[in-house]
Amino acid sequence: MSAAAIVMMVVSMLVVWGGLALAIVLLIRNDGRQDHGPGIGTDREHLTRDL
Amino acid sequence: MADQDVVATEKARRGAFSSRKVFIFAAIGSAVGLGNIWRFPYVAYENGGGAFLIPYLVALLCAGIPFLYLDYALGHRMRGSAPLSFARLSRPAEALGWWQVGICFMIAVYYAAVVAWALSYTYFSFDKSWGSAPGDFFAGEYLKAGEVGVDLTVVMGVLVPMVIVWLAVIVIMVAGVEKGIGLVSVIGIPVLVIAFLALVIRSLFLPGAIDGLEAFFAPDWSTLTHAGVWAAAFGQIFFSLSIGFGIMITYSSYVDRETDMTGSGAVVGLANSSFELLAGIGVFAALGFMAQAQNVAVDEVVESGVGLAFVSFPAIINEAPWGAFIGVLFFATLVIAGLTSLVSVLEVVVSAVRDKFDLSRKVAAAAVSVPCALISLVFFSTASGLYVLDILDYFINQFGILLVAVVSMVVVAWSLRALPLLADHMNRRGSIKLLLWWRLLLGLVVPIALAYMVFNSFRDAVETPYGGYPGWMIALFGWGAAALVMVLGYVLAPMPWRKDTSLEDPGLAPPPGALPDSPPPATARHAVGADQHTTTEGARR
Numbered sequence: 001m002s003a004a005a006i007v008m009m010v011v012s013m014l015v016v017w018g019g020l021a022l023a024i025v026l027l028i029r030n031d032g033r034q035d036h037g038p039g040i041g042t043d044r045e046h047l048t049r050d051l
Numbered sequence: 052m053a054d055q056d057v058v059a060t061e062k063a064r065r066g067a068f069s070s071r072k073v074f075i076f077a078a079i080g081s082a083v084g085l086g087n088i089w090r091f092p093y094v095a096y097e098n099g100g101g102a103f104l105i106p107y108l109v110a111l112l113c114a115g116i117p118f119l120y121l122d123y124a125l126g127h128r129m130r131g132s133a134p135l136s137f138a139r140l141s142r143p144a145e146a147l148g149w150w151q152v153g154i155c156f157m158i159a160v161y162y163a164a165v166v167a168w169a170l171s172y173t174y175f176s177f178d179k180s181w182g183s184a185p186g187d188f189f190a191g192e193y194l195k196a197g198e199v200g201v202d203l204t205v206v207m208g209v210l211v212p213m214v215i216v217w218l219a220v221i222v223i224m225v226a227g228v229e230k231g232i233g234l235v236s237v238i239g240i241p242v243l244v245i246a247f248l249a250l251v252i253r254s255l256f257l258p259g260a261i262d263g264l265e266a267f268f269a270p271d272w273s274t275l276t277h278a279g280v281w282a283a284a285f286g287q288i289f290f291s292l293s294i295g296f297g298i299m300i301t302y303s304s305y306v307d308r309e310t311d312m313t314g315s316g317a318v319v320g321l322a323n324s325s326f327e328l329l330a331g332i333g334v335f336a337a338l339g340f341m342a343q344a345q346n347v348a349v350d351e352v353v354e355s356g357v358g359l360a361f362v363s364f365p366a367i368i369n370e371a372p373w374g375a376f377i378g379v380l381f382f383a384t385l386v387i388a389g390l391t392s393l394v395s396v397l398e399v400v401v402s403a404v405r406d407k408f409d410l411s412r413k414v415a416a417a418a419v420s421v422p423c424a425l426i427s428l429v430f431f432s433t434a435s436g437l438y439v440l441d442i443l444d445y446f447i448n449q450f451g452i453l454l455v456a457v458v459s460m461v462v463v464a465w466s467l468r469a470l471p472l473l474a475d476h477m478n479r480r481g482s483i484k485l486l487l488w489w490r491l492l493l494g495l496v497v498p499i500a501l502a503y504m505v506f507n508s509f510r511d512a513v514e515t516p517y518g519g520y521p522g523w524m525i526a527l528f529g530w531g532a533a534a535l536v537m538v539l540g541y542v543l544a545p546m547p548w549r550k551d552t553s554l555e556d557p558g559l560a561p562p563p564g565a566l567p568d569s570p571p572p573a574t575a576r577h578a579v580g581a582d583q584h585t586t587t588e589g590a591r592r
Binding site for chain 2: 001002004005006007008009011012013015016017019020023024026027029030031034
């Protein structure tokens with residue numbers, strides 16, 4: 001593979017997958033800031049609760 | 052307590068996702084569809100390879116995610132299906148919602164056929180039933196596609212998987228928002244990601260995979276000056292994210308009022324792009340192998356859409372070590388991605404019917420899904436299914452989804468001037484604040500980009516008959532279908548809503564930080580009273 005292709009592959013992965021990881025972290029951090037108490041924070045809800 | 056009663060009543064009446072995570076999985080399930088796997092790799096390759104990343108990211112950040120936020124804001128604030136959300140914003144705007152419902156109905160009718168093809172090919176992968184000429188097998192032996200035209204001869208090999216797909220869809224829709232769509236998404240999306248990861252890893256170890264990756268990622272910087280490349284990036288983002296035709300409005304109306312919708316939207320948008328990138332790597336690694344096996348350049352084997360999935364991939368499976376394994380993974384991921392997208396499209400219709408008419412969830416789901424299934428089976432299990440599908444798909448995408456997106460955005464931003472109201476709503480809980488930048492993008496950049504795409508498509512469609520099909524087929528299944536869904540919107544809009552559906556803006560629960568026992572603000576005491584806390588309320592009327 002050419003150097004340019006390798007650089008673009010790495011940059012693509014970092015930007016898109018890194019961006020996704022960052023977005024998840026920010027979402028969870030925002031939950032922490034807005035928590036109201038036990039049972040109310042969205043992050044405490046089980047993944048498949050009520051399914 | 053009154054607010055909790057309102058929320059409980061709303062959940063019982065309309066259905067709801069039990070948590071934000073289920074919503075995010077469902078939204079990703081809707082966004083990640085067949086286009087991610089078979090469209091993105093080709094579009095990226097054709098438009099500059101690695102250089103395409105720049106217009107693609109610009110389109111994602113400047114158009115895709117902002118537009119996603121608009122859909123979220125409408126559904127989450129107005130707590131209704133697409134027609135109800137638009138009606139609550141402004142009564143005459145309801146027709147836009149029904150236009151979106153019509154588009155979704157049309158898409159569901161033909162989308163099921165493609166999922167059924169993928170289901171058949173999952174089975175065929177075990178013994179490579181397509182033989183040494185996958186192209187001839189697909190069009191001839193499998194679809195039995197003859198002369199271009201309408202031939203209603205039933206093809207049993209297509210009818211049976213279509214019946215299976217529709218039975219699964221009907222069960223999911225009848226089961227409801229949480230136990231149907233939520234459950235399928237929560238299980239399906241992780242399975243999809245794991246299966247596709249396995250496929251990508253296997254493809255990367257095939258001989259020639261590096262050549263495929265070189266073709267996919269090698270940047271052609273000169274393409275960045277071409278308007279067509281930027282239009283392709285905006286088009287890819289737009290079609291890939293399931294925005295502008297009611298799905299995200301419907302899904303966000305099922306989410307708890309205190310949810311961070313902007314943070315959730317960023318996760319959904321980036322997850323969709325992450326999967327697209329993964330698909331690009333997997334597909335081009337496999338195409339690199341095929342090129343090496345046939346001793347040709349990669350550009351000679353690059354395909355997209357139906358050709359990539361049902362002709363190129365079977366050829367790859369024939370040649371590759373562990374071919375059956377690759378085949379089952381590839382086609383099973385198509386089935387899962389297609390199924391989660393199909394139920395999201397159909398949910399737009401079910402939700403609208405349920406909001407409008409006095410029907411229970413089960414009855415509404417059956418009343419929508421069964422006729423949709425029958426129409427789908429009549430048209431697409433036949434020998435002419437491929438041609439009708441091709442025309443319908445093109446025209447509904449270009450002159451249905453794109454057009455309704457432009458019109459609804461102009462109406463919301465310029466006619467109703469509702470963007471400040473919706474931004475206020477999203478900012479109450481959102482971790483990403485929608486400020487002036489959001490209004491500028493949605494008021495100017497996105498409508499101009501979409502209008503440019505519609506204009507280009509219209510010019511192309513008028514100058515050259517799409518796909519070389521006969522004029523009468525294009526008029527009937529192309530322009531006719533696109534016009535029909537638009538007319539449907541204006542026919543259904545004046546019909547009365549069920550008695551317990553209020554057309555008032557449901558407003559919001561108490562502001563963030565309010566104690567659970569503190570009295571709710573005056574505006575929230577009414578069951579579905581209007582939210583009067585913003586200065587933008589007047590502008591909405």
